[in-house]
Structures are given as C-alpha cells and as structure tokens.
Amino acid sequence: xxxxxxxRAQMGLSLAFHIVFAAxxxxxxxxxxxxxxxxxxxxxxxxxxxxxxxxKGTAILFAVxxxxxxxxxxxxxxxxxxxxxxxxxxxxxxxxxxxxxxxLEAIFLGIVLYGRALVSRRVYRFSGVMVALSGAASAxxxxxxxxxxxxxxxxxxxxxxxxxxxPWLVFTAPSAATQVVHVLLSSYAVTGxxxxxxxxxxxxxxxxxxxxxxxxxxxxxxxxxxALLLPLSGDFSAKQVTAHQPWKLAAMEAHFTTKACAPLxxxxxxxxxxxxxxFGLEVPCGLSVLGKxxxxxxxxxxxxxxxxxxxxxxxMHLAFQxxxxxxxxxxxxxxxxxxxxxxxxxxxxxxxxxxxxxxxxVAAPLAxxxxxxxxxxxxxxxxxxxxxxxxxxxxRVEGLEARLAVFSGLYVFLGVTVVGLLRGLFxxxxxxxxxxxxxxxx
Amino acid sequence: MAPEVAIAAVIVGxxxxxxxxxxxxxxxxxxxxxxxxxxxxEQRALIEASIGPIWEANHVWFIFVFVMLFSAxxxxxxxxxxxxxxxxxxYALGLVMRGSAFTFRHYDSDPVRxxxxxxxxxxxxxxxxxxxxxMGAALVREQPLSLSLDxxxxxxxxxxxxxxxALAATYLALAAQEPxxxxxxxxxxxxxxxxxxxxxxxxxxxxxxxxxxxxxxxGRGLPxxxxxxxxxxxxxxxxxxxYRAARLVVGALTATVVIGWAVAKGEVLVWGEHTLASSxxxxxxxxxxLVASVVAAAVVLPSLALLFSVFGRRAARGA
Ligand code: HDD
Ligand code: HEM
Ligand code: HEM
Numbered sequence: 001x002x003x004x005x006x007x008r009a010q011m012g013l014s015l016a017f018h019i020v021f022a023a024x025x026x027x028x029x030x031x032x033x034x035x036x037x038x039x040x041x042x043x044x045x046x047x048x049x050x051x052x053x054x055x056k057g058t059a060i061l062f063a064v065x066x067x068x069x070x071x072x073x074x075x076x077x078x079x080x081x082x083x084x085x086x087x088x089x090x091x092x093x094x095x096x097x098x099x100x101x102x103x104l105e106a107i108f109l110g111i112v113l114y115g116r117a118l119v120s121r122r123v124y125r126f127s128g129v130m131v132a133l134s135g136a137a138s139a140x141x142x143x144x145x146x147x148x149x150x151x152x153x154x155x156x157x158x159x160x161x162x163x164x165x166x167p168w169l170v171f172t173a174p175s176a177a178t179q180v181v182h183v184l185l186s187s188y189a190v191t192g193x194x195x196x197x198x199x200x201x202x203x204x205x206x207x208x209x210x211x212x213x214x215x216x217x218x219x220x221x222x223x224x225x226x227a228l229l230l231p232l233s234g235d236f237s238a239k240q241v242t243a244h245q246p247w248k249l250a251a252m253e254a255h256f257t258t259k260a261c262a263p264l265x266x267x268x269x270x271x272x273x274x275x276x277x278x279f280g281l282e283v284p285c286g287l288s289v290l291g292k293x294x295x296x297x298x299x300x301x302x303x304x305x306x307x308x309x310x311x312x313x314x315x316m317h318l319a320f321q322x323x324x325x326x327x328x329x330x331x332x333x334x335x336x337x338x339x340x341x342x343x344x345x346x347x348x349x350x351x352x353x354x355x356x357x358x359x360x361x362v363a364a365p366l367a368x369x370x371x372x373x374x375x376x377x378x379x380x381x382x383x384x385x386x387x388x389x390x391x392x393x394x395x396r397v398e399g400l401e402a403r404l405a406v407f408s409g410l411y412v413f414l415g416v417t418v419v420g421l422l423r424g425l426f427x428x429x430x431x432x433x434x435x436x437x438x439x440x441x442x
Numbered sequence: 443m444a445p446e447v448a449i450a451a452v453i454v455g456x457x458x459x460x461x462x463x464x465x466x467x468x469x470x471x472x473x474x475x476x477x478x479x480x481x482x483x484e485q486r487a488l489i490e491a492s493i494g495p496i497w498e499a500n501h502v503w504f505i506f507v508f509v510m511l512f513s514a515x516x517x518x519x520x521x522x523x524x525x526x527x528x529x530x531x532x533y534a535l536g537l538v539m540r541g542s543a544f545t546f547r548h549y550d551s552d553p554v555r556x557x558x559x560x561x562x563x564x565x566x567x568x569x570x571x572x573x574x575x576x577m578g579a580a581l582v583r584e585q586p587l588s589l590s591l592d593x594x595x596x597x598x599x600x601x602x603x604x605x606x607x608a609l610a611a612t613y614l615a616l617a618a619q620e621p622x623x624x625x626x627x628x629x630x631x632x633x634x635x636x637x638x639x640x641x642x643x644x645x646x647x648x649x650x651x652x653x654x655x656x657x658x659x660x661g662r663g664l665p666x667x668x669x670x671x672x673x674x675x676x677x678x679x680x681x682x683x684x685y686r687a688a689r690l691v692v693g694a695l696t697a698t699v700v701i702g703w704a705v706a707k708g709e710v711l712v713w714g715e716h717t718l719a720s721s722x723x724x725x726x727x728x729x730x731x732l733v734a735s736v737v738a739a740a741v742v743l744p745s746l747a748l749l750f751s752v753f754g755r756r757a758a759r760g761a
Contacts, residue, residue: 056549063545066498067538073505074534077512077523084512085520089723092513096734099506103742106498107749114495115752123748156724161516163724397527410535414542421549 004394007079010404012376014072016369017411021065023368025105026139026184027191027222028058029132032112035218036128040121046214054195056425059113064414066106071407083383083393089163090155090170091145101138105131136184143183147176149384150375151244162387178240179375182233185226186371189330190364192223197361198426200354216347224334227364231331234324235290241378242291245385246300248378251311252320253287254280255301262287262299267321272313275302311380319373326367330360445729446722449514452735454704456507458697461574462609463500465602465696467493469610471540471567472603473630474560484623486560489610490548492617495753499746501541513731514723518716525587525712526577533573540566568603575602578703579645583652587712594652597645604638605696612676612692616685624685631680631688639673656706665702672698 032054039047073095077084108127111119115127151174155162164170199215202208241249249255254270254277255262264287268280285295292299302310333356340348347353379385383393443451470489477485512519523530539562547559579598580589589595611631618624646666650657672695679688709717722728 060545060549062498063541066501067541070501070505070537071534073508074523074530077508077519078527078530081520081524084523085516088512088516088519089727092509092516092723093727093730093734095509096506096513096731096738099502099509100734100738100742102502102505103499103738104745106502107742107745110495110499110749111752118752158724161724163727165724165726167727167730395524395527397524403531406535410538414538417542417546421546424551425549 003396003398003400004391006400006404007394008390010400010407011075011079013404013408013411014068014075015372015376017415018065018068018072019368019372020190020365021061021068022139023187023190023365024058024061024194025065026135026187028054028061029109029112029128029135030188030222031191031195031218032058033125033128033132034222036125038218044214046211047218050211050215050218053425053428055113057422058109060418060421062109064418066102068411068414078397079395080383080393081395083388086160086388087162087384089161090167091148093167094141094145094148094170098138098141101134101141104134105138108134136187139183139187140180143180144171144173144176146375147173147179150179150248150379151175152384152387155387174244175237175240178233178237182230182237182371185230185233186364186368188222188226189230190368192219192221192226193330193357193360193364195219196223197358200357200361202426204351204354204358213347220334220337220341220347223364224338227327227330227334228338230327234327238290239293242299245378247302247305247309247311248316248374249287249291250300250302250305251313251378252316252374254313254317255287255299257303258298258301260288260296260298261285262291262297262301264290265317268317270313270317309381311378316374316377319370319377322370323367323374326363326370329363330367333357333360444719445725445732446514446718449510449722449728449731449735450704450718452732453507453510453514454701456503456510457704458700460500460503460507461602461606461696461700462693463496464503465571465574465606466609466613467497467500468540468567468571469606469608470614471544471564472607473610473614473627475564475568476630479626481623481626484620485626488614488618488623490544492614492753493544494548496749497541497544499749501537504537510731510735514728515711515716515718515721516723518711518721521587521712521715522581526580526589529573529577529589533570533577536566536570536573538566539563540570571602571606572599575599575605578602581712582656582703582706584655584713585652586714592648592652594645594648597641597648601638601641601645604634604641605699607634608638608676609692609696612680612685612689615680616689628680628683628685631692632677635673635677635680635692639670642669642673659706659708665698665705668698669695669702 032051035047035051035054038044039051108130111124111127112131116124119127148170153164153169153173155164157163196216196219199212199219202212238249241252254265254268256270256275261284263282263284265277266281266283268277270277287299288295288297291297302313337348337353340346381390382388383390470493474486474489477483477489511522543559543562543566547556547563550556550559576589576591576595576599579595580587583594608631611627611634615624615627615631618627646657672691676688676691676695679685679691709719711718711721723731
C-alpha cells in the first residue's frame with residue numbers, strides 16, 4: 001500500500017478509537033456530578049453507590065482516553081510532518097489551550113476518584129464540576145482544530161508556513177460553532193444512552209430494579225435532552241456545510257447535478273461513475289430545505305466540483321444515512337421517554353422500551369463514528385481544505401504496515417480488556433442496602 | 443529576552459516538571475518490578491497508592507512540552523518526528539502500556555491477570571525513561587539526528603532510567619511510614635544514584651567523540667559540577683537518613699540535569715538543520731503562546747499544588 005494511504009488508515013483508526021473514550025470523558029463527569037447531587041439531595045444511599053461504581057468506570061475509561069489521545073498527539077507529528085510544519089503555528093495555540101484543559105481535568109479527576117475521604121464536600125463538588133467543564137473545553141478546542149481544517153480562515157504565509165497575525169482568529173473558522181455544539185451534544189447523548197443501555201440490560205435480566213431504575217434517572221435526562229437537540233444542531237451543521245463546503249453536502253447526499261428544488265435522498269446506492277442512484281427514496285425539494293431552508297433554493301451538485309477534488313460519494317452517503325437514521329431513532333425514543341416520565345413521573349416500564357434502550361446504546365456511538373467519517377471524508381482529498389493535499393502532508397517514512405498492525409492489535413487488546421473490566425465491575429451484586437430502602441419515586 | 447528563547451525556557455520548565463513527576467512515576471514502575479523480600483506486597487501497595495491519583499496530571503506535562511514544541515518551532519518539530527520516528531512510536535506504545543496496564547491492574551481482581559498487567563506496567567516503565575534519555579542524548583550529538591545507538595546514547599538512556607529510579611525511591615522512602623519499608627527504599631535510592639553517577643561518567647567520556655563542542659562548552663562547566671555535587675549530597679542525605687533533604691536534593695539534581703542539557707544544546711534545536719531562531723514561529727504566535735503559558739501557570743500550578751497537598755497529607759498520615 002502507499003505510505004499516504006497507510007498513514008490515513010492509521011490516523012483514522014486511532015481517532016475512531018480515541019473518540020469513544022473522549023465522548024465518555026466529556027459525558028461521564030457530568031453524569032457523576034448529577035449522581036452526587038442527587039445523592040446529596042435525596043439522601044438515598046443507592047445514588048452514592050451508583051456514583052462510586054461510575055467513578056471506577058470513569059477511572060478506567062479516562063486512562064485509556066488519555067493514553068490514546070497521547071498517541072494521537074504523537075501521530076499528528078509522526079504521520080503528517082508537512083501538515084505540522086505548515087500549519088503547526090495556526091493550530092498549535094488551540095492544542096496548547098487544550099493542554100491547559102487536560103491539566104485541570106487530570107488534576108481534579110485525581111481528587112474525584114481518590115480524594116473523597118480527604119477533602120471537604122465543597123472541594124469535592126467543585127472538583128467534579130471542574131472535571132466536567134474542562135472535559136467539555138478540551139473537546140471544544142480540538143474540534144475547532146478540525147473546523148479550521150474543514151474551512152480554513154484566511155491565513156498569511158511566511159514562505160511555506162502559514163500563520164495568523166491575530167492567532168485567536170482561528171476561532172472564527174466558519175464551521176467552528178456548529179461543530180463544537182454538535183460534538184458536545186453527541187458526547188452527552190453517547191454517554192447517556194450507553195449508560196441507560198447498560199442498566200436497561202440489567203433490568204431485562206431481572207436484576208435489582210430499585211437500583212437500576214434509579215440509574216436511569218441519572219442517565220436519561222441528559223442523554224435524552226441531548227438526543228432531542230441533536231437533529232436541530234445537525235440541521236445548523238447542514239446549513240453551514242451547504243454554505244461553506246458544498247462539495248461535502250453534495251457527496252453526503254449523493255447529489256450529482258446542480259438544481260433548484262433539489263430532492264433529499266433517503267437510502268439508495270449511488271454509482272459514482274455514472275451519477276445514478278439505485279433503490280433510493282426522494283423527498284421532493286427536501287435537500288433545498290435542509291441545506292438552505294428554502295424549497296426553491298439551488299443546491300450545488302458534484303458536477304460543479306472538479307473530479308480531482310471530489311470526496312468519496314458512496315461511503316459518505318452511507319455514513320450520513322447511518323448518522324441521521326440513528327439520530328432520528330434516538331430522538332423519537334427520547335421524546336417518548338421524556339413524555340412518559342413527565343406524565344407518569346417514572347420512566348416507561350415496557351419490555352420493548354428496555355430493548356430499545358439497549359439498541360440506543362449501540363446506535364449513539366455508531367452515529368458519532370459515522371458523523372466523524374462524514375466530516376473527515378468530506379474534506380478529502382485535502383487535509384486543510386484548499387490549502388494542503390492529504391497526499392502531500394503524509395510522512396515519507398517507509399514500513400508503516402508493521403506500525404499499523406501493532407496498533408490495531410493494541411487497540412483490540414485495550415478494547416477487549418476495558419469491556420471485560422467494566423463487565424466485572426458491573427457483575428458485583430448490588431449490596432444489601434437496596435433491600436432496606438423504599439423504591440424511589442414509586 | 444528574545445521571544446523564542448522565552449518559549450524555549452517555558453518548554454524546558456515543562457520538561458523539568460515532566461521528569462520530576464512523570465519520571466518518578468516511571469521509577470515507581472521500575473521498583474514495582476524489583477519489589478522483593480517479605481515486604482514486596484507492601485512495597486507494591488505503596489507504589490500503587492502514590493502513583494494512582496497523580497500519574498495522569500504528571501503525564502500531561504509531556505503533552506504540554508510536545509504541543510509547545512510544535513507550535514513554537516514547527517519545522518524543527520517536523521524534522522524531529524521524522525528522524526526519531528521509531529523511538530517516538532515506541533515511546534507512544536510504552537506510554538499506552540504503562541498507563542492502561544497500571545489502571546487495569548488496579549481494577550482487576552484476578553491474580554493471574556494482575557500479575558501480567560504488573561509485568562507490562564513495569565516493562566513500559568523501563569522502556570520509556572530509557573528512550574527519553576537516549577533521545578535526549580541523540581539530540582545533543584553533533585551529527586545528523588537519528589537514534590543510531592552508540593555508547594553515548596545508551597549511557598544517556600541508562601542515566602535517565604537510574605535517575606527516575608532514584609527519584610521514585612527517595613519519594614517512596616519519605617512516604618513510607620513503616621521502618622522496614624522505608625529502609626528498603628532508602629537502599630534502593632542509594633544504589634540507583636550510584637548507577638546514575640556511573641552512567642553520567644560514561645556518557646561524558648563518550649561525549650568527546652560525538653559532541654566535542656558540547657564537552658568544550660559545558661562538560662567541565664557549572665552543570666557538570668553542580669550535577670556531581672547534588673548527586674553526592676543526595677547519597678549522603680540518604681546514608682544519614684535525612685529523607686526530606688534527600689528528596690529535595692534529588693529534585694535539584696533532576697532540574698540541573700534537564701536545564702544543563704538545555705544549556706548544552708544552546709541555540710541548536712536539530713543539529714545541522716534548525717536553531718531556535720531559524721525555526722521559530724511567527725512573533726504573533728509566540729506571543730500568544732507566552733500569554734497562554736502565563737495564564738496556564740496561574741491556573742494549573744495552584745491546582746497542582748492542591749492535588750499534591752491533598753495526597754501528600756494522606757501519605758503523611760500513612761494511608
Ligand atoms: C450521537 C451522535 C450524533 C447524532 C445522533 C447526529 N450526529 Fe451529526 N455528527 C456527529 C454526531 C451525531 C459527530 C459528532 O460525529 C459530527 C462529526 C463532526 C461534527 O461536527 O459532529 C457530526 C457531523 C454532522 C454533519 C457534518 C458537519 C460538518 O462537517 O461540519 C452534519 C451535516 C450532521 N452531523 C447532521 C446531523 C443531522 C441532520 C442529524 C439528525 C438526526 C445528526 N447529525 C445526528
Ligand atoms: C477533532 C480533531 C480531529 C483532527 C485534528 C483530525 C485530523 C485528521 C488528519 C490530520 C487526518 C489525515 C489527513 C486526512 O485524511 O484528511 C485525518 C483523517 C481521518 N480522520 Fe480525522 N481528525 C479529527 C477527528 C476525527 C475523528 C473523531 C474521527 C473518528 C472517526 C476521524 C476520522 C478520520 C478518518 C477516518 C480519517 C481518514 C480519512 C481518509 O483519508 O479517508 N477524525 N484526521
Ligand atoms: C473530536 C475529537 C476529539 C475529542 C472530542 C477529544 C476529547 C478528549 C477528551 C475529553 C479527553 C480527556 C480524556 C478522556 O476523556 O479520556 C481527551 C484526551 C486526550 N486527547 Fe482527545 N479529543 C479528540 C481528538 C483528539 C485529537 C485529534 C488529539 C490529538 C491530536 C487528541 C489528543 C488528546 C490527548 C493528548 C489526550 C490526553 C489528555 C490527558 O492526558 O488527560 N484528541 N480528548
């Protein structure tokens with residue numbers, strides 16, 4: 001294989017791995033803060049137990065998140081030296097800010113995980129809030145890097161090196177705001193629904209309902225609110241993509257010819273060579289509404305994008321369908337759950353709902369991975385759209401095959417071990433305290 | 443001070459903290475492997491308790507140094523990652539193994555798997571400081587950058603390994619409450635300081651071949667004298683069972699080594715290719731990085747102090 005292709009495979013693999021742990025790094029601290037707050041307010045010891053279990057899981061997920069993130073930092077330099085040489089100055093300050101957020105996250109996490117008995121309740125709560133805030137901030141900064149790569153702000157050049165004489169202007173990258181909001185919401189949705197799925201599965205197996213229903217009180221309000229907001233935020237993202245990255249919209253929608261009242265394609269198998277789409281369902285003028293909020297609007301098709309600059313269509317369309325499909329499912333499920341909770345003061349109890357929760361625990365991370373693939377593939381063939389080709393940015397070092405094989409094995413090992421450990425934690429029976437406490441909310 | 447020199451100073455400062463904190467955590471991994479005698483379980487427990495809450499924060503110094511380097515000196519960074527591709531990849535592997543195996547062991551109850559994770563944790567804790575020292579040595583050689591192994595580079599790696607082992611042993615001797623446990627780490631501290639001394643002497647001997655200018659500039663200068671002095675005083679303090687003083691002096695020794703290394707490098711970032719001035723980022727970028735460093739110091743250092751005081755108190759209470 002070509003070195004550039006291998007470098008892309010390596011980067012994609014490492015990111016796809018890291019992003020799962022990163023999402024938990026953003027979401028879990030918030031859920032922990034909520035669980036602790038509920039424990040304080042209700043004096044129900046089961047919340048405390050839940051928080052303690054969550055803290056153990058957080059420790060494991062954070063450790064893997066931190067080390068996989070470090071691998072990524074190194075890989076930016078190892079795999080993309082020309083990218084770093086040319087754009088290191090522009091994105092560097094963002095990574096420096098992210099570093100500050102990492103410090104705060106790691107420091108206060110140390111206190112949250114190990115310091116419970118050593119600090120006052122106020123310091124403990126403050127630490128929890130700091131972890132949640134700095135996790136969100138670190139995700140925000142790194143997403144701005146990605147937004148810059150997708151739609152760069154105008155840069156100055158010093159020879160072949162780009163810089164900004166006002167470095168903070170990097171925050172004005174057109175897709176920064178929409179991406180940051182969408183990424184943060186998706187992290188909360190992923191964490192909330194994975195947690196809800198785990199406890200939903202326990203309920204299906206007939207384990208201590210008092211405890212596991214209570215866990216839904218922590219997971220679902222956040223997961224479901226985020227899932228309701230995601231289609232809205234996704235719509236803003238789509239409008240931003242239409243305005244600044246028409247090639248990306250055209251590819252993810254398999255929209256081959258420029259036209260007014262462009263249809264929205266649901267499903268379907270595009271043929272990149274002929275521009276035909278088989279088995280699709282078209283919503284008349286749907287794409288014009290999604291992209292510009294006006295059924296008569298003209299939407300640029302791939303025909304206006306030079307062949308050499310087109311992103312891969314079939315893969316992107318598929319990934320986009322997965323995200324939107326999963327997103328619609330999550331939003332519908334959330335609407336139902338929140339409505340029932342509001343009217344009956346408890347989460348739905350039907351078995352099918354529990355099964356749906358388990359499915360949502362798979363769908364949410366799937367949607368997040370798919371969304372990232374849309375964003376990253378949609379930038380191809382560029383690393384920094386319009387300014388630096390991926391092929392030119394890649395390292396010239398030979399022999400990346402071995403490295404890719406080693407890291408693939410490593411990620412499999414880490415993934416399997418983490419799942420095994422979390423299952424081990426989860427198998428510990430709920431202690432006797434559930435027996436002497438009256439069911440909550442009943 | 444020129445802005446690129448100021449940023450370089452910030453980076454070196456970060457490196458000092460990394461070796462002091464992250465280095466000591468690696469050292470803990472070394473002693474975890476070498477835990478022996480009837481008290482080996484207590485030794486491991488002490489190591490685990492003292493690394494657990496702080497290793498992630500210590501680890502962030504590495505990310506900080508790396509990020510500052512690529513923001514402030516992008517072309518030098520690109521050369522560096524290309525020339526040191528293999529050792530850096532191994533370093534990444536080592537960091538992953540160290541952090542995850544340590545955490546996995548803590549949360550696994552199966553004794554067989556715990557032992558395996560422990561072995562992985564220790565192996566990575568030996569690999570990383572060795573690579574760090576070896577890369578540090580390679581960076582001051584006066585020849586095109588690569589990790590070809592010669593006596594100088596190997597001695598550099600061995601020196602760093604012994605240094606972090608000494609750091610960990612003196613910290614642990616102070617943290618240990620129980621006399622027998624304390625004694626075992628005291629002895630380990632002395633041995634590793636002596637090994638570090640021998641390795642540094644070997645490195646200096648080899649340096650006249652691969653880095654003649656460096657030897658001329660600093661080999662007999664202040665850093666070498668200060669290093670020898672601190673090393674000997676540290677051994678003396680341990681012999682006299684002055685644990686607090688020993689920890690302080692080993693810390694000073696570490697700072698001297700890192701700063702001395704940076705002074706030895708001087709203006710040269712990558713030999714024959716990049717100096718500080720030739721590879722620095724645009725002044726606007728450097729300014730922002732400097733401001734960010736000041737803000738970071740104002741926010742991060744007090745938080746770190748809080749962290750260490752919380753867990754330092756615990757050590758003092760003997761938990
Ligand atoms: C739980 C995860 C999740 C869910 C349910 C959705 N998304 Fe999403 N989406 C992501 C998670 C995500 C993401 C975090 O993976 C991405 C990648 C880059 C980004 O900004 O967010 C993304 C990107 C992304 C983009 C590309 C943005 C860009 O490149 O600038 C668009 C247009 C959408 N999404 C649209 C939607 C729509 C219309 C959804 C309606 C249901 C939706 N997303 C649900
Ligand atoms: C937010 C920070 C991110 C940064 C800075 C970033 C950076 C990069 C870079 C430099 C490349 C190589 C050049 C290229 O192919 O364009 C790349 C490719 C890639 N990234 Fe990202 N990325 C980010 C997020 C993600 C995430 C979260 C995923 C998760 C799925 C991801 C998936 C990929 C894939 C699959 C590729 C290979 C694309 C291809 O060449 O086909 N990226 N990214
Ligand atoms: C959208 C993509 C990304 C998001 C949302 C994200 C978010 C996060 C978060 C929240 C953490 C905290 C630790 C944890 O949660 O386990 C983390 C860790 C880390 N990330 Fe990412 N990240 C992303 C992509 C990247 C990229 C592209 C890089 C570098 C090139 C990177 C480098 C790191 C590093 C070095 C750490 C370790 C910090 C520590 O030691 O605490 N991340 N990331």
